[in-house]
Amino acid sequence: MKDKIFRGLLYGACVLVLLLCAAMVYSLVSGSWQAFGQFGFFRFLFSAEWDPTAGKEEYGAWAFVTGTLYTSFLALVLCIPFSLPVALFTGEYFRKTRIASVISSIVDLLAGIPSIVYGLWGFYTLCPLMKSWGLSDQGFGVLTSSIVLAIMIIPYASSLSAEFISMVPNELKEGAYSLGATRLEVIRTVVFPVAGSGIFAGYVLALGRALGETMAVTMLIGNTIQIPRSLGDTGNTMASVIANQFGEASGLKLSSLIAIGLLLFIITAVINFLGKLIMKRQRGK
Amino acid sequence: METNTRMKKSRLVKDRIFFGAVCVLSALTAIPLVLIIWEVLKKGYRQLNWSFFTEEAPNSLEAMMAVNAGDLIPGGVANGLVGSLLMVLMAVVIAVPVGILAGIRLSEHPESRFSGVVRSVAELLQGTPSIVIGLIIYGWVVKPLGSYSGFAGGIALAMLMLPLIIRSTEETLKMLPGSLKEAGLALGASYSTVILRVLLPSAFGGLFTGILLAVSRVLGETAPLMLTALGASAIEWNIFEPMSALPLQIWEFYNDPNLSGLIWSTSLFLLLLILVLNLLAKRIARKWKI
Amino acid sequence: MTIMENMQDTTQGSPKHCILEFKDVSISYTEGKWAVKSVNAAIKERSITAIMGPSGCGKSTLLRSVNRMHELYPEIKTTGQILLDGKDVLQMNAMEVRRKAGMVFQRPNPFPTMSIYENVLAGYKLNGIKVSKAQKDEIVQKSLQDVGLWDEVKDSLMKRGSFLSGGQQQRLCIARAVALRPRILLMDEPTSALDPIATRKIEDMLLELKKEFTILIVTHNMSQAARISDDSMFMYLGELVEFSDTQTIFTNPRDKRTEEYLSGQFG
Numbered sequence: 001m002k003d004k005i006f007r008g009l010l011y012g013a014c015v016l017v018l019l020l021c022a023a024m025v026y027s028l029v030s031g032s033w034q035a036f037g038q039f040g041f042f043r044f045l046f047s048a049e050w051d052p053t054a055g056k057e058e059y060g061a062w063a064f065v066t067g068t069l070y071t072s073f074l075a076l077v078l079c080i081p082f083s084l085p086v087a088l089f090t091g092e093y094f095r096k097t098r099i100a101s102v103i104s105s106i107v108d109l110l111a112g113i114p115s116i117v118y119g120l121w122g123f124y125t126l127c128p129l130m131k132s133w134g135l136s137d138q139g140f141g142v143l144t145s146s147i148v149l150a151i152m153i154i155p156y157a158s159s160l161s162a163e164f165i166s167m168v169p170n171e172l173k174e175g176a177y178s179l180g181a182t183r184l185e186v187i188r189t190v191v192f193p194v195a196g197s198g199i200f201a202g203y204v205l206a207l208g209r210a211l212g213e214t215m216a217v218t219m220l221i222g223n224t225i226q227i228p229r230s231l232g233d234t235g236n237t238m239a240s241v242i243a244n245q246f247g248e249a250s251g252l253k254l255s256s257l258i259a260i261g262l263l264l265f266i267i268t269a270v271i272n273f274l275g276k277l278i279m280k281r282q283r284g285k
Numbered sequence: 286m287e288t289n290t291r292m293k294k295s296r297l298v299k300d301r302i303f304f305g306a307v308c309v310l311s312a313l314t315a316i317p318l319v320l321i322i323w324e325v326l327k328k329g330y331r332q333l334n335w336s337f338f339t340e341e342a343p344n345s346l347e348a349m350m351a352v353n354a355g356d357l358i359p360g361g362v363a364n365g366l367v368g369s370l371l372m373v374l375m376a377v378v379i380a381v382p383v384g385i386l387a388g389i390r391l392s393e394h395p396e397s398r399f400s401g402v403v404r405s406v407a408e409l410l411q412g413t414p415s416i417v418i419g420l421i422i423y424g425w426v427v428k429p430l431g432s433y434s435g436f437a438g439g440i441a442l443a444m445l446m447l448p449l450i451i452r453s454t455e456e457t458l459k460m461l462p463g464s465l466k467e468a469g470l471a472l473g474a475s476y477s478t479v480i481l482r483v484l485l486p487s488a489f490g491g492l493f494t495g496i497l498l499a500v501s502r503v504l505g506e507t508a509p510l511m512l513t514a515l516g517a518s519a520i521e522w523n524i525f526e527p528m529s530a531l532p533l534q535i536w537e538f539y540n541d542p543n544l545s546g547l548i549w550s551t552s553l554f555l556l557l558l559i560l561v562l563n564l565l566a567k568r569i570a571r572k573w574k575i
Numbered sequence: 576m577t578i579m580e581n582m583q584d585t586t587q588g589s590p591k592h593c594i595l596e597f598k599d600v601s602i603s604y605t606e607g608k609w610a611v612k613s614v615n616a617a618i619k620e621r622s623i624t625a626i627m628g629p630s631g632c633g634k635s636t637l638l639r640s641v642n643r644m645h646e647l648y649p650e651i652k653t654t655g656q657i658l659l660d661g662k663d664v665l666q667m668n669a670m671e672v673r674r675k676a677g678m679v680f681q682r683p684n685p686f687p688t689m690s691i692y693e694n695v696l697a698g699y700k701l702n703g704i705k706v707s708k709a710q711k712d713e714i715v716q717k718s719l720q721d722v723g724l725w726d727e728v729k730d731s732l733m734k735r736g737s738f739l740s741g742g743q744q745q746r747l748c749i750a751r752a753v754a755l756r757p758r759i760l761l762m763d764e765p766t767s768a769l770d771p772i773a774t775r776k777i778e779d780m781l782l783e784l785k786k787e788f789t790i791l792i793v794t795h796n797m798s799q800a801a802r803i804s805d806d807s808m809f810m811y812l813g814e815l816v817e818f819s820d821t822q823t824i825f826t827n828p829r830d831k832r833t834e835e836y837l838s839g840q841f842g
Contacts, residue, residue, distance in 0.1 A: 002475060002477050003475050003476045003477050005477075006476065006477035006480070006481075007476070007477075009386055010386050010387070010389055010390035010393070011390060012386075013382075013383045013384075013386035013387040013390065014386075014387045014390050014391070014399065014400075014403045016383055016387075017383070017387050017403055017406055017407055017410070017447070017451070018402070018403060018406055020410070020444070020447075021406045021409060021410055023425075024410075024413070024421050027421055027424045027425065028417070028420070028421065031420075031424055081310060082310055082311075082313060082314045083314075085306065085307040085308075085309075085310035085311045085314075086310075086311045086314050088307050089307055089308065089311040090311075093304065093307060093308075103311055103314075103315075106314070106315045106318055107314060107315075108563075109318055109560070109563070110314075110317065110318050112501060112502075112505075112559050112560070112563055113318075113321060113505070113556065113559075114504075114505025114506070114507065114532055114555060114556075114559070115505065115506075115507060115508070116505070116507045116532050116535050116536060116539075116552075117321065117325065117505070117535070117552045117555070117556065118321070119539075120535070120539065120548055120549075120552060121317075121320070121321045121324060121325075123539075124324070125320065125324060151317045154314055158314075182296050182297060182299070182300035183300050183303075183304065184296075184299055184300040184303040184304070185296070185300070187303075208412055211414070212412075212413070212414025212415065212416065212417070213414075214414065214415065214416040214507075214508035215507045215508055215532075215536070218508075219539070239414055239416045239508070242416050242417075242420060242512075243416055243508050243511060243512075246420075246423075246511070246512055247511075257420070258420055258424075261416070261417045261420040261421075264414055264416075264417055265413060265414070265417050268412055268413065268414055269409055269412065269413070271412075272408065272409070272412035273409075276405075276408060
């Protein structure tokens with residue numbers, strides 16, 4: 001009897017998780033219904049208009065979608081030259097040594113810093129630098145946001161990559177060493193090909209994190225409603241427009257913000273799903 | 286022979302260079318951390334005094350006068366501290382039982398289809414941007430209740446914690462030897478007794494570590510709280526009223542030029558809290574390892 | 576048919592009472608595939624009965640069916656009767672059966688969060704059986720003495736069992752099973768994870784335990800069966816090929832398969 005109740009509780013908790021998620025999707029969809037109804041899904045997605053003037057309200061997500069994609073992909077590119085060496089350092093060269101665990105704790109600490117503190121640091125330290133280097137007029141913009149985002153996602157990318165790099169079987173590497181290969185050649189010809197899709201999955205998941213980052217980007221991107229034309233340009237992302245414009249929103253504007261939330265949810269879900277899929281394939285091998 | 290050795294040399298040189306580059310770039314990765322901590326420490330340490338923890342946030346005017354007089358800004362972050370504690374506590378109370386129960390179920394039936402679905406959904410939840418969670422909780426709690434509230438903030442944090450707890454519970458239980466459960470059952474104990482009195486105590490270290498890490502993760506969350514708890518300038522104990530939190534206070538101070546002197550000390554405090562939680566979690570994980 | 580005769584041989588020739596009887600027991604994990612096929616056997620009280628056979632012959636499944644631990648695998652089907660003291664365990668409450676049939680596993684598995692003292696009493700604690708402090712002390716001492724561990728741990732009863740050696744941990748696990756005073760002790764290769772010295776100690780201890788308990792032991796190790804068991808079963812592909820007193824099975828096996836296995840030709 002007691003066991004039945006207990007098993008019921010275990011089952012119930014799982015069902016609750018499913019229900020929560022279903023309800024999330026439902027409320028996002030129903031919340032954005034008004035905006036999609038007014039503008040149509042594709043017009044909303046591909047329009048870069050954002051005009052809250054009463055009477056001729058016009059909202060579209062395109063400026064924010066492009067802003068999100070620009071900053072996130074740029075961050076991904078910027079993080080590779082650092083996260084990949086960290087992954088090789090902790091997963092290959094110094095695997096299971098003290099120095100590797102020190103480096104990975106430091107990188108873990110980077111993951112522990114709240115987004116808003118990154119934003120502050122970007123605002124007070126990085127922006128003036130960007131301005132003095134002439135990379136951006138006011139210091140804000142796509143490049144500044146991407147640099148900070150890149151730092152934020154290094155821990156995610158490097159820890160997953162390191163995991164897959166360290167899982168490469170020793171026998172394979174020894175096979176190459178026995179033929180006289182140097183460490184670099186072993187990494188290039190054995191480690192990368194074997195761990196490749198796992199490393200790739202790590203970067204896909206890191207991209208997923210970058211897409212949804214809010215505070216740091218909000219503080220650094222400039223929050224202008226336009227499609228950024230250059231790296232120094234200001235812009236806006238989906239997450240930051242929600243954070244920025246939510247306070248005074250109601251009616252059609254609120255619905256449009258929820259619609260942007262839904263789009264963001266879908267994009268991150270797809271990216272994360274792909275990442276996990278590749279990762280599971282690699283683990284299963 | 287000569288070409289052979291020369292080739293070998295260039296290969297070795299390449300190998301050395303690559304190794305050097307890996308080490309240098311890995312070391313460079315630590316630089317942002319050092320810079321951030323240095324900046325927060327340098328600008329924030331002076332403000333960390335007793336009243337910082339016991340007093341509420343000052344208003345803009347008081348702060349301006351103090352700054353003009355060259356004094357430290359009076360007041361502190363007591364309202365944010367209380368709010369953070371209350372909301373994180375609510376999140377723990379909601380997310381931990383549900384997460385542990387679901388995690389047990391997943392580890393007990395790892396291969397079943399139902400578990401596969403639940404696991405994927407938990408992953409989906411974990412990958413959902415926190416601002417989207419904020420939007421949803423706004424619709425679920427803030428709108429029906431008609432007011433921003435600490436309660437809504439707590440639920441938003443609970444939603445963020447839930448997948449982390451499920452995952453850490455499942456991972457921890459998976460690491461226990463299967464014979465432990467068998468040993469309990471073979472003594473004639475009921476299923477629930479074996480889980481609750483044999484498995485969970487054995488997994489305690491891992492579970493507790495998971496909870497601490499989840500707390501440290503949500504402690505710094507700002508975006509979802511902007512849409513749910515909103516913030517408050519005074520200490521608020523009523524969970525159905527708008528409530529402040531440490532990261533929300535950083536945001537408020539950042540937006541008010543007169544108060545910007547307080548952002549560093551608040552950040553420093555928040556970082557210290559998160560650091561302590563992380564170290565504690567690591568220590569417990571090591572101590573309770575079976 | 577030979578199996579039935581075997582069984583009758585051993586039971587009739589013995590003055591000892593039979594405590595456990597398998598009657599036409601068959602067990603399948605997947606539809607149509609039998610892990611155990613129509614096993615008939617009777618186990619004598621206060622004796623050690625060894626179950627031998629190559630891996631995957633169903634010996635563990637047969638052992639686990641006695642306290643219905645085999646049911647932890649889903650989709651399992653069991654037919655026939657398993658009579659413990661004349662009552663069919665398949666009809667009883669599984670938890671009740673498990674209290675009457677103690678089990679020891681391949682790897683020592685003391686509960687890591689409990690002290691040695693609590694480990695011995697775990698059966699009482701987990702089943703919510705109330706006993707006085709004096710009784711507890713007595714049970715702990717008696718059970719640890721039964722397994723020859725008392726002198727080694729009496730000064731550290733309140734410590735966790737993790738500092739004990741593998742052999743000591745396994746004896747602690749046997750004490751945990753013995754503490755509930757079960758009708759039968761089921762042992763699933765209890766020494767396979769231990770070194771020869773610890774193994775020998777446990778074997779000697781089992782010979783002592785036999786004075787009070789009935790022991791059914793699965794073993795991979797033929798010489799172990801020869802050393803300690805009174806009766807032996809040989810199983811092959813789910814079938815009980817031969818069951819007789821150990822002396823006979825080792826010196827004069829009836830079935831060719833038994834002979835081949837015992838002479839190391841397969842397995």
